[in-house]
Amino acid sequence: MTYDLMAQFLTEAEEQIVQAESSLAILRRHRGDAKALDACFRAFHTLKGSTGLFDLAPMERVLHAAEDLLSGLRRASADVTVDVTSLVETVDLVSRWLDTLRRTGALPAEAEQAATLECARLKAIAPHANGAKPALAGSGPPPGWQVPPEFEGRGGIAIRYVPRADSYFMGDDPVALMAAVPGLCAVKVSPRDAWGALDDYDPYSCNLVLEALST
Incomplete structure (x- = not known):
């Protein structure tokens, strides 16, 4: 140029x-x-x-x-x-x-x-x-989601984030995204699907569910 x-x-x-x-x-x-x-x-x-x-x-x-x-x-x-x-x-x-x-x-x-x-x-x-309504801990979670017991009684906003399997290829960093939530005070990370054998593990596919609590 x-x-x-x-x-x-x-x-x-x-x-x-x-x-x-x-x-x-x-x-x-x-x-x-x-x-x-x-x-x-x-x-x-x-x-x-x-x-x-x-x-x-x-x-x-x-x-x-x-x-x-x-x-x-x-x-x-x-x-x-x-x-x-x-x-x-x-x-x-x-x-x-x-x-x-x-x-x-x-x-x-x-x-x-x-x-x-x-x-x-x-x-x-x-x-x-985009109009998404976060779930308020203690005021009832969205259908199909049970707020982690670790969050019960703590108050604040409970968040559940299930990244797409191809989120890495889309340029997203799910952990960094959750870490950027204002007032973050608790995080729980679990697999979306049960972990299989180590030989079958795909490091390029995101298999995480991130749940968090924000004040």
């Missing part, structure tokens, strides 16, 4: 960052502002599309996760209480990366690890944005 193309990308990226920050400032005051939510979504969507022209995979992953969160919020009902301004941290991260890219021509060395953590944080928020 030419220097001129990178310079143009950085200029336009800064414009999208400003748009996202402006929209989030409005949403901080008026959480249900659909116009601001749409503008914020467009900013992330446009910036994500532009990163595809360059070798900026960590940034593209983070922007895609943020876009998914905003997409869920746009589809969700009015009673969803996700604090969309949690995306301020995402904007700050991407802005720092753009500054580094402008100075050095590359993302920082730790970008891949930072992207994994940020995507896990956003995905932990996303189920609420």
Whole structure:
């Protein structure tokens, strides 16, 4: 890619960052502002599309996760209480990366690890944005699930997460995702299906059920 193309990308990226920050400032005051939510979504969507022209995979992953969160919020009902301004941290991260890219021509060395953590944080928020209702410990679990006895009487939000068998190939880290749940105070990990013989073990298939308690 030419220097001129990178310079143009950085200029336009800064414009999208400003748009996202402006929209989030409005949403901080008026959480249900659909116009601001749409503008914020467009900013992330446009910036994500532009990163595809360059070798900026960590940034593209983070922007895609943020876009998914905003997409869920746009589809969700009015009673969803996700604090969309949690995306301020995402904007700050991407802005720092753009500054580094402008100075050095590359993302920082730790970008891949930072992207994994940020995507896990956003995905932990996303189920609420899509209208999912977590089970409240002590108020009745969803059908077919018995809250682990270790969680009984402790109060808080009980969560059960069954990753897809191909979650690793989808780029997900189920343990990191659960670890990113706010207020995490207890975790139980068990197999989805009974473990078979060691010779039959498939290290590329996720066979976990993760249950957790969040305050």
